[in-house]
Amino acid sequence: MARIKKLILDTAEFHPLHKMWVNLAQNLSKEYGFDLEIKTEDYLFAISYGDKDDIGMAWLPQMFAELDNGRILLIMSQYPFDPATTKPSEELAISEAKKKIEEIQKSN
Numbered sequence: 085m086a087r088i089k090k091l092i093l094d095t096a097e098f099h100p101l102h103k104m105w106v107n108l109a110q111n112l113s114k115e116y117g118f119d120l121e122i123k124t125e126d127y128l129f130a131i132s133y134g135d136k137d138d139i140g141m142a143w144l145p146q147m148f149a150e151l152d153n154g155r156i157l158l159i160m161s162q163y164p165f166d167p168a169t170t171k172p173s174e175e176l177a178i179s180e181a182k183k184k185i186e187e188i189q190k191s192n
Contacts, residue, residue, distance in 0.1 A: 085192060086151040086153040086155065086192040087152050087192070088116070088149045088150070088151055088152075088185065089119065089151060090113075090149075090150045091113050091118050091120050091121070091149060091150075091159070092120075092121045092122075092149070092150055093105060093106065093121070093147050094123040094125075094126050094129055094130050094134070094148070095122060095123070095124060095125075095145035096144040096145060099144060099145055101163050104172055104174065105147070107174075108147070108177050108178065109147055112185070118149075127142055133157075134148070134161055135158065135162075143161070145163075146161040147181065149185065151188075155192075157188055159184045159185060163177055164176035
């Protein structure tokens with residue numbers, strides 16, 4: 085059974101939510117005890133493992149999990165917004181990311 089060995093955040097410093105993504109990744113890695121790797125504008129990585137648009141281009145930031153067997157799985161590609169306020173929601177982001185991490189841990 086493969087386990088998550090580290091989180092990978094592929095980000096872009098110019099992105100308006102860059103700091104929120106970094107904070108999310110740091111908090112999750114600390115809580116779960118995973119290593120954290122932060123890549124800066126590695127579009128080839130994002131295209132290889134992340135979500136892409138209809139012409140095959142990836143966007144950043146995106147967060148991934150690297151398993152101890154070498155597989156890379158997508159955790160989150162879009163930071164959630166609170167529908168009531170239309171502002172980025174740290175609470176929703178943590179909840180969505182934890183749900184995906186738990187799914188990965190149960191299924192691998």
